[in-house]
Amino acid sequence: MAGVSLLLRLILSATFAVAGITKVTDPKGTRQSILDFGAPASLARPVAWLLPLAELACAMALLPSATAVWGAGGTLALLLVFIAAIGNSLARGRRPACHCFGQLRSKPIGFATIARNVALSAMAGVVILQAREMPSPSYIGWVAGLGRFEAAVLGFSLAIAALAALWIWSLVHLLRQNGRLLLRLEAVEAELGLRPAPPEPGLPIDTPAPPFRLAALDGSMVTLDALRQASETLLLIFTEPGCAGCDALMPDVAHWQQAYADRLSIALISRGALEPNRAKAAAHGLRNFLLQVGDEISHAYRAEGTPTAVLIKNGRISSPVASGADAIHALVATATVPPPLAKGEMAPDLALPDLNGQPVGLRDLRGHRHLLLFWNPDCGFCQQMLADIKAWERDPAEDGPQLLVVSTGQPDANRAQGFRARVVLDAGFQAGQLLGATGTPAAVLLDEECRVASGVGVGAAEVLALARAAVARPVSQ
Numbered sequence: 001m002a003g004v005s006l007l008l009r010l011i012l013s014a015t016f017a018v019a020g021i022t023k024v025t026d027p028k029g030t031r032q033s034i035l036d037f038g039a040p041a042s043l044a045r046p047v048a049w050l051l052p053l054a055e056l057a058c059a060m061a062l063l064p065s066a067t068a069v070w071g072a073g074g075t076l077a078l079l080l081v082f083i084a085a086i087g088n089s090l091a092r093g094r095r096p097a098c099h100c101f102g103q104l105r106s107k108p109i110g111f112a113t114i115a116r117n118v119a120l121s122a123m124a125g126v127v128i129l130q131a132r133e134m135p136s137p138s139y140i141g142w143v144a145g146l147g148r149f150e151a152a153v154l155g156f157s158l159a160i161a162a163l164a165a166l167w168i169w170s171l172v173h174l175l176r177q178n179g180r181l182l183l184r185l186e187a188v189e190a191e192l193g194l195r196p197a198p199p200e201p202g203l204p205i206d207t208p209a210p211p212f213r214l215a216a217l218d219g220s221m222v223t224l225d226a227l228r229q230a231s232e233t234l235l236l237i238f239t240e241p242g243c244a245g246c247d248a249l250m251p252d253v254a255h256w257q258q259a260y261a262d263r264l265s266i267a268l269i270s271r272g273a274l275e276p277n278r279a280k281a282a283a284h285g286l287r288n289f290l291l292q293v294g295d296e297i298s299h300a301y302r303a304e305g306t307p308t309a310v311l312i313k314n315g316r317i318s319s320p321v322a323s324g325a326d327a328i329h330a331l332v333a334t335a336t337v338p339p340p341l342a343k344g345e346m347a348p349d350l351a352l353p354d355l356n357g358q359p360v361g362l363r364d365l366r367g368h369r370h371l372l373l374f375w376n377p378d379c380g381f382c383q384q385m386l387a388d389i390k391a392w393e394r395d396p397a398e399d400g401p402q403l404l405v406v407s408t409g410q411p412d413a414n415r416a417q418g419f420r421a422r423v424v425l426d427a428g429f430q431a432g433q434l435l436g437a438t439g440t441p442a443a444v445l446l447d448e449e450c451r452v453a454s455g456v457g458v459g460a461a462e463v464l465a466l467a468r469a470a471v472a473r474p475v476s477q
Contacts, residue, residue: 005130008123012075013062015120019100020055023048029099036096037085038242054078062127072127079121086113094242202302202310202321209312210300214269214290217278222267222290224315231265233335234312237328238269238303241276246307249325254284260336269297311335333428340436340456347450348434352424355411360404360424362431363450369401371467374432375423376440377413385441385460386417392467393420401445401467406431408440443467 023030030048039047058078061071082100086109089096095108203210213223227234237253239246257266267288270277274291281289292298301310303321309328311319322331341348351359373389375382393403403421407414414423426432435444436456443463445454457466 005127008127009062009068009072012072012120012123012127013059015059016055016062016075016078017059020052020059023052023055023099026099033097033099035244036094037089038094038244041244041248044244069128069131072124072131076121076124076128079117079124083114083117083121086117089242090114094240200320201304201323202319203317205317205319207317209315209317210297212292212297212300214292214297217274217281217289217291222288224312227265227267227288228312228315231263232314233264233318235264235266235309235332235335236269236301236303236312237266237309238298238301238306240270240306241272241280243306245325247280249307249328250280250284250286252325252329254286256332256336257287260332263336263338264332271295271298337430337433341434341452343452343455345452347446347452348431350431350434352406352426352431354422354424355414360422362446365404365446366450367448369448369453370404370446371401372431372435372444372446373403373405373421373463374426374429374437374440374442374444375405375407375414375417377407377409377417379440381460382441385463388460388464390418390420392464 027048030052031044034044034047034051035041054074055078058071058074061067061074063071086098089109090111095110097107098109098113100113209224211224213221216222224234235256237249239249253266253268256264260266265288267290268281268286269290269292271292271294277289277291280286298304298308301321303310305323307323307325307328309322309331310317311331319331319334322328347362347365349361349363351361354360377383389403403419405414405417405419405421405423406426407417407423408425408427408429411425414425417423429437432438432440432442435452437444438456438458441460441463442456442458443466444452444456445466447453454466457463
């Protein structure tokens, strides 16, 4: 029985040591896993550090005979917490990646995960029960009591185990290296156009949005057509109780529903029990909160996971599925851009940083006509006309407009362009969208009162034509 206890302690110690080390080396993945299991965002960071430290402490305590019982007790307590968390997620129909062994092995949880933890709990229980009958044996004392033949067998077994571990490590390292090479090869093939780009998540763009009829929190039934009556543009956000990322997004959703009511209709589709969803909606003042029985609507829209969102325009799919808070924020920003300004309208009240980080307000350009040139240092069409723009800068007309370059990209890349004019950065192309530019290069003229004085010229020929016409006379086209 003493040998069995020693073996179980060794297995438990090795398992928890590997689990703790792999979590310590991947704190970002550990935090994400904790959030996926429904822990509050405020606890994710401290738990991500305390959990692997607790696992490593149990692993070390299991080895000395004096602390083996305490190590087994701590191991059993952690395993019971893991079993409860996994069972709770499975009961809610959620299967996040367990991340039990960090990047070595991270796959969605299931009943096999519970079975593994139950088996490890049983081992810890055996160690604790054996210690109640007799003091927990030490490894040194056990080895000293072996005969010559038994010691030889043990040494041979350990050597074989070490060679097997080295072979497995080498195999895993080789497979990872091959995986990295394959990823690089795929990237090269995609860059050269030899491999088709992977399909975007969700339904194909411009396909009809799947219809649905779901219960609202007040018991009424709501259809897709009814939601579309409020606005031709509809954003569906898929959420669920116990999703920390979803909970963190709810205040923003409530703000969007109020701020963009004239441009965008937003509906939330959740699953789970009525009361938790009703409490969430009431806490944030959310409207259009609908319930699906399982995942039927999520599957229909191919929206895997939560939070996710998809945009619908005129009853047809208008965007890929956005997964996660950052992607949903970007989708909302794109969907709520106001229509481009018409000729005669005032330039937007927008400030953009120059290459030194100093803000430049578009409405602060009063007093002079300005040609706004929308630029991208990585745009091949922009580079083809760079020499022409520089020539135009070197020989400015006395009554010509001043040039303001509105560019994307990094400051160093824009400095390398060599413009004499002031350059401001518009990383999200917000100014371009507001003024009607659909790409780069493009240009538009502002008059002395900062009003739009021309249509948008797109492409090198139209941009240069607009610049030359603006020199001779105010543009009236």
